[in-house]
Amino acid sequence: MDVQFLGGAGEIGRSAVLVDDRLLLDYGMASESPPQYPVGDVDPEAVVVSHGHLDHVGAVPALMGAGDLPPVHWTPPTRDLAVTLAEDTLKLHGSTPRCPFTETDVRRLTQASRTHGYGETFEAAGYEVTLYNAGHIPGSAHVLVDDGETRLLYTGDFHTGRQRLVEATTARPEADAVICESTYSDVTHEARESVEQQFVESIRQTVWQGGTVVVPAFAIGRTQEVMLVCAAHDVDCYLDGLGQRVTKQFKRHPEFLRDAEALRGATSGTRFVNGKAGQRHRIAAQNSVIITTSGMLNGGPVVSYVPKIRTNPTNKIAMTGYQVEGTPGRELLERGRAEFDGRVMPVSAKVESYDFSAHADRDGLLDFLGNYRESEIVLNHGDRCGAFAEELRADGYDAQAPELGDVITF
Known part of the structure; x- marks a missing residue:
């Protein structure tokens, strides 16, 4: 299984991970000025979106151009949020070159949508995919991708702590490799x-x-x-x-x-x-x-x-x-x-x-990764991915932090 990092490698924003040039996990944008989008050209057979934040879903409508529509798999709340964010982006940037999609693309996105609940296994681009509650926002998901030989867990953004809006993640599916967010790898949240x-x-x-x-x-x-x-x-x-x-x-x-x-x-x-x-x-x-x-x-x-x-x-x-x-x-x-x-x-x-963060802090990340000591760990979605990977290696993990555009084979 070849995995390429088109965004979110050593950075927070424009998350995008491409599996075997076929399956795209997230396709976000960074709300900078001008907005930043994932690198490279992609033509996926299918897309799976972890959750409905701009940095994970904001650029998905740009995949809906002429030709066959790749099915887009997500939970129902993520679908609703994706459309809302797309309409808001068009309102802000639609008349400028900063926006890579049109109103027509957004309409086509609703046609390509395929919604799933947690724990429901479905087929996408030839892989078996299952979504699990990630405890970040309503509808947020860990994404498990299984090609019959390798089980890849893409965490998306997740939280192991208590929130009033959503339950904390408790899902720990077996995986050979884990692509893990690391936003707060050096922070301990106050209770x-x-x-x-x-x-x-x-x-x-x-x-x-x-x-x-x-x-x-x-x-x-x-x-x-x-x-x-x-x-x-x-x-x-x-x-x-x-x-x-x-x-x-x-x-x-x-x-x-x-x-x-x-x-x-x-x-x-x-x-x-x-x-x-x-x-x-x-x-x-x-x-x-x-x-x-x-x-x-x-x-x-x-x-x-x-x-x-x-x-x-x-x-x-x-x-x-x-x-x-x-x-x-x-x-x-x-x-x-x-x-x-x-x-x-x-x-x-x-x-x-006030720290109302919906991300796991350092203790939460280490607690989560403690379930995957025998797995390959790849860190993304953070501004100190390399440093955190080094800390994990010192503790006996097989951990690495790719750079933008890198391909890792599992």
């Missing part, structure tokens, strides 16, 4: 219960003091997790941005949620913002909690809220996700200012960061 308590106490204090809290959150997964935290602690909040649509989609797939009733309750107790500028202006002036996209402050309704609350030190911006270098969110955390609408604005409001 989720402690993070939640600090977050809730902080935003309650701000509202009690008469301030407004803006909570930038990724639309897929993080928004719903924060909603569930707020609902569990009786914190009233508003919801704005793409997270509204994603929340409705998740509710249609209760079997992929840890507690569907809890999400329904959180949704009914959250006030959805209709997107009108006047309503946003009024909400920002209240002492309220506003969950809104984008999570890195590089677009979406958050760019309307932050300038309105930034001058009052009683107000607060509570970051809930990793801030990539070069984004306004990273600039705000490090320098206390950020660029909005072409203007660099100082922010006097308090800025805090």
